[in-house]
Structures are given as C-alpha cells and as structure tokens.
Amino acid sequence: MLFFRSEELIDEWCRTRGVTPRPIVRMDQLWQLAVTWYSTRLEAESRRPAPNEMRSIFEGIGLAGDFWDPTADAFA
Amino acid sequence: MSLDLSRANDFDTVVKLALYGITAESGRIPAIDAAADRVRATPAAVKEAYLRLRARRLLWLEADSVTVRMAPPFSGVPTQHHVMVDGIEYYANCAWDALGIPAALHRPGLVRSRCEQSLAPLELNVGLEGPEPSPWLFHCLVPAAKWWDDLVFT
Numbered sequence: 666m667l668f669f670r671s672e673e674l675i676d677e678w679c680r681t682r683g684v685t686p687r688p689i690v691r692m693d694q695l696w697q698l699a700v701t702w703y704s705t706r707l708e709a710e711s712r713r714p715a716p717n718e719m720r721s722i723f724e725g726i727g728l729a730g731d732f733w734d735p736t737a738d739a740f741a
Numbered sequence: 742m743s744l745d746l747s748r749a750n751d752f753d754t755v756v757k758l759a760l761y762g763i764t765a766e767s768g769r770i771p772a773i774d775a776a777a778d779r780v781r782a783t784p785a786a787v788k789e790a791y792l793r794l795r796a797r798r799l800l801w802l803e804a805d806s807v808t809v810r811m812a813p814p815f816s817g818v819p820t821q822h823h824v825m826v827d828g829i830e831y832y833a834n835c836a837w838d839a840l841g842i843p844a845a846l847h848r849p850g851l852v853r854s855r856c857e858q859s860l861a862p863l864e865l866n867v868g869l870e871g872p873e874p875s876p877w878l879f880h881c882l883v884p885a886a887k888w889w890d891d892l893v894f895t
Binding site: 666667668669670671672674675677678679684686687689690691692693694695696698699700702703704706707709712713719723731732733734735736737 | 754758761762765797798799813814834835836837838839840841842843844845846847854855856857858859861863865867871872874875876877878879880881882884885886888
C-alpha cells in the first residue's frame, strides 16, 4: 500500500516488477478509508469492519469489484 | 494522550488500550514488559492477550508472539511513512495507515513519505477534515481478500 505521484509512475512501477496494476485511489478516498478504519481505534469499543461492512464502505466511496471484496475468491 | 482504561470491560481490551496509549504518547509501540507494567499483569498474560488480539486481526505479531510489529495504523519498526503529530514522530505501516494516524489521534499531522517509483518526497498536511488537496495517488497490489495473509507484504 504505497504512495505514487502519478498514474504513469504506478504503471512504471508495476511494469518493472511484472505485476498487474490495481485500482487507483485518490487522496480524498484514502482519507475516508483512514477515518472509517481508525477513528475509533484508540477507544474500548473499536473493531475492524466486518466483510459485508467493508464491501459497503468501499462501494460508498466508489471502490467496487472483486479487488475490494474481502470474501472474493477471484484472486485465490 | 491518556486513555480511560476503566471503560475497558475485558482484559484484552485493557491490553489493547494500554498498548495504543503508550504508542500514542511516545510514538513507539512498547515492548511487552512496558505493556505488562501498564496493565499490572504478567508478560505471559499479556502475550495471551496479544495472541487473541491477533486472531481478531487487531495486531500483527512477530514470530516470537511477544513483539508487536503492527498495531494498525502504527508500525513497530521504522518505515518510509513518517507522521508528525503534536511534536511526536510516528511510523505508519503503509500509505493508508499514514493518513490513519492523524485520524486515530484526532489531531492534525504532517505525513512525510515518497513516491515508490520516482522516490520524489511527499509532504502532506492532514487536518481534522482530511488532507490538503493533492494529486498524489494510492496503489495497493494485494486484493482485499488477501490482506491478512501476509500483512507485512500487503
């Protein structure tokens, strides 16, 4: 889970490693993920989102498909 | 930062809050002895709690099961993702967690990292409402279903 300055640099990074580029996430989307995962992490009642919650969180910020599905077996 | 341990209703939660509290105060994930001192328990009891917290995917342990490598979003080892909050420097596990540290602490912060291809430095101010406008991007190679297979690689 890395930062890149541009989409072209992501493509270059993937090409040099022979790996498939994955969906790209903008900073505003990443902030939504950070808040959802961690804003209660230092509290007693915090927990990780369950798989069905994860799917709806991702879809809510425009991240859909098997890549973002924690129960998908498409990458097994 | 002081966390209210009296609200924790089980030992695992007490341990988790102590671990996160020390990390938030110091910027470093504590050794098991320091966590045990904080909760007034033995290191062996804290180790058992660590293993249960690992099973709940709240911690990532080293092979010795007593060293916390990741208490997300905090990293127990130095990484390229530095986050400065209120004069304390933290290490994040990944780009996602770099934004997660200001989110977890509910404080503004400065993220310092890099572009993994060009190695250009990133400096990103993160306020209470999120990061300043930025064209930088986040890329994750590992699909969500595989993240916890090897969290260090992810």
